[in-house]
Amino acid sequence: MAIIPFEPFRSLDNFFEDDFFPVIPSRWQKFPRINLENKEKEIVAEAEIPGFSPEDIKVTIENNVLEIEGKSEDKKEEKKKNYYHQEFSSGYFQRSINLPAKVKEGDAQANYEDGLLKIVIPKEEESQSRKIDVQVSKKKS
Numbered sequence: 653m654a655i656i657p658f659e660p661f662r663s664l665d666n667f668f669e670d671d672f673f674p675v676i677p678s679r680w681q682k683f684p685r686i687n688l689e690n691k692e693k694e695i696v697a698e699a700e701i702p703g704f705s706p707e708d709i710k711v712t713i714e715n716n717v718l719e720i721e722g723k724s725e726d727k728k729e730e731k732k733k734n735y736y737h738q739e740f741s742s743g744y745f746q747r748s749i750n751l752p753a754k755v756k757e758g759d760a761q762a763n764y765e766d767g768l769l770k771i772v773i774p775k776e777e778e779s780q781s782r783k784i785d786v787q788v789s790k791k792k793s
Contacts, residue, residue, distance in 0.1 A: 684699045684700050684701050684720065684722075684745060684747060684769075685699070685700050686698065686699045686700075686720075686747060686749060687699075688749060688751075688752075690752050690753065693774065693775055694772055694773060694774050694775055695751055695752065695753065695755060695772075695773045695775065696770065696771070696772050696773075697718055697749070697769075697770070697771040697773070698768060698769065698770050698771075699720055699747070699768070699769040699771075700767060700768060700769075701720075701722055701764070701767060701768075701769050702767030703724070703767065704722050704724050704764075704767075705724075706764045708722050708723055708724045709721070709722045709764060709769060710722070711760075711762050711769070711771060713751075713755065713757040713760055713773060714757065716750060716751045716753075716754060716755060717748055717749070717750055717751065718748070718749045718751055718771065718773070719746065719747070719748045719749075720745075720746070720747045720769065720771075721744075721745065721746045721747075722743075722744065722745050722746075723743070723744045724743055751773070753775050753776075754775065754776040754778075755773045755774065755775055755776060756773070756774045756775070756776055757773075759773075759774045760772065760773040760774070
């Protein structure tokens with residue numbers, strides 16, 4: 653009789669590879685993927701938000717935090733012989749990111765094209781520190 657090692661989780665090896673879990677469309681993922689680039693005079697954020705219209709997207713910048721929100725609703729209709737099917741789906745996402753530098757919140761610009769949201773935020777000019785010479789005064793006696 654051969655000895656077979658006990659492997660209690662062996663049956664779970666392919667569990668996540670099966671079609672057990674439905675595929676969630678990228679449109680309804682909880683957070684869109686974002687690239688944030690810190691350039692010399694501006695910060696550039698790019699977010700993948702496919703399938704939305706610009707009216708569905710809200711961008712705010714407050715206290716050096718960039719927030720992107722989106723809300724949408726789909727309607728699908730399918731008509732066949734003696735059969736009618738209508739499906740509604742909606743989704744919402746929100747993403748907040750702390751910006752790496754002080755920015756001019758009111759001068760930010762956003763552009764949405766082909767599912768890519770691009771936000772350009774100018775940086776505030778940093779105040780230049782300067783050296784102050786300290787004069788030593790002589791005591792009067």
